[in-house]
Amino acid sequence: MADVAVRAGVSISTVSRALGGVPGVSEATRVRIRAIADELAYVVSPEASHLARGSTGRVGVVVPAIHLWYFSSVVAGLEAVLRESELDLLLYHVGGPEDRRRFFDRLPARRKVDALVVVALPMTDEQRRRLDELGVALVFAGATSEDHPWVAIDDAAAAASAVNHLVTLGHERIAMIRTVEPDGGDWQADRGRLAGFREALQRGGLPERRDFVVTVPWGPDGGARAMDRLLALPDPPTGVFAYSDEVAIGALRSLRRARVDVPGAVSLVGLDDHPMADLTDLTTVAQFPAEIGRRAAAVVLRTLGLPVPADLDGVGVDGERPGTTLVVRGTTAPPRAAGARLGLVPSTLGGSS
Secondary structure: OHHHHHHHOOOHHHHHHHHHOOOOOOHHHHHHHHHHHHHOOOOOOHHHHHHHOOOOOEEEEEEOOOOOHHHHHHHHHHHHHHHHOOOEEEEEEOOOHHHHHHHHHHOOOOOOOOEEEEEOOOOOHHHHHHHHOOOOEEEEEOOOOOOOOEEOOOHHHHHHHHHHHHHHHOOOOEEEEEEEOOOOOOOHHHHHHHHHHHHHHHHOOOOOOHHHEEEEEOOHHHHHHHHHHHHOOOOOOOEEEEOOHHHHHHHHHHHHHOOEOOOOOOEEEEEEOOHHHHHOOOEEEEOOHHHHHHHHHHHHHHHOOOOOOHHHOOOOOOOEOOOOEEEOOOOOOOOOOOOOOOOEOOOOOOOOO
């Protein structure tokens, strides 16, 4: 900046105002200073600018699994909006119980960020209390919070939409594949989706059978094992709602290997609209994680008193509920006549007899 000031024959403060867009500099001087800055390849230091404003210019994001579609999509949506606002994203990946314990013990984000976005992270009450000690703006994405702004779908309503689809088709024996973390923790989303499953059964006048609710570790393998257990029942379900598309795809693998007619004998519904859902012709309830990330970023900007992009101007700071959409594909159909046994099909994914 001193070099630019010498070349332009003005003070350093004038250069600072000119490059920062601050009033008090004539347009001719501003243009000349910018031209000299370009010639010298000088750019304003974001770190210095943020320090001058008493901020870090960074937003922390805590995720339990960066490699999975949902979490990476939320982060991508966050980053796109924050980047346009010249805020950097600082990622904290807490992939397991030990990572989580270390993060909450040390709180490495302290004094490093202006805000922290927590993405669908299972936490204890003590861990939530520790987050409050950070002294920065907290925003939850993919989960609700009683004390802080949040952006999350209505998991109960999304699950009820999936199960109601099966009820409307005429299914009466409907099961659910629940999920837990591999380390045994539970997800707020799973509790919501179980509530939606039960609500849809009750509205449809159908009983909830204990053996029709199977809980397995999250993932395709868990979904496959759960479906194996359901198929082994003396009176298997004709309709199955899976916690997520990845879990549903594992269940679909078991149905294919057992040569069960999908959807003739068993209808299957997931939740997410993962890219693989379209490829496997899976009926699902679509949510839009990148939009969750974008809205969470807008909440961060509002909380920090920064401008919000025009297309996100309607986002508030109390609680945001992005919508979901039922997407009907080839894994659901009306059930066969009562008493019909599971149909056998050629070993092709989603084939029919």
